[in-house]
Amino acid sequence: MAIEPYGIGGTEVKTDAFEAFADIPQNRVLLAEKLTKDPPVKPDIVQGLTDITSVFEHFDPKVDMEFDTEEGTVRRETLHFRGLEDFGAKGITAQSPYLKELNMKQQQYHKIIRQLKTNKLLKQALAGAETKGNLIQALQALIRELEATP
Secondary structure, three states: OOOOOEOHHHOEOOOOOOOOOOOOOOOOOOOOOOOOOOOOOOOOOOOOOOOHHHHHHHHOOEEEEEEEOOOOOEEEEEEEOOOHHHHOHHHHHHOOHHHHHHHHHHHHHHHHHHHHHHOHHHHHHHHOHHHHHHHHHHHHHHHHHHHHOO
């Protein structure tokens, strides 16, 4: 015998184990809010938008971003949102050249950290003062060589 949950006043409250987004039937109204940076002067009633894709196509939400770079300059980009997936970290990074560059640097730093933690030869080279100095000199020479190459 299953026990049904009840709310205040003995009203039966059915609980669903899973809730999901469903398409809005044709005889319903879809209200979309704040898809633009500035609020409209007068509310705009739009009919015929039957799914999320058509709402994004109609309103074309976008935002102008200013990123502070490592050099202290400001880099401006416009991010466009064409679907719900564009609001996540991957969606935003995918459309921003600056964020892609930062993401690539972050991945490279993680690879270096992994090497520093697991590479036994590198650990030994960094443990001794003389071998560490030799490694630093070799890396500096490599940097100079790369900078001199057009």
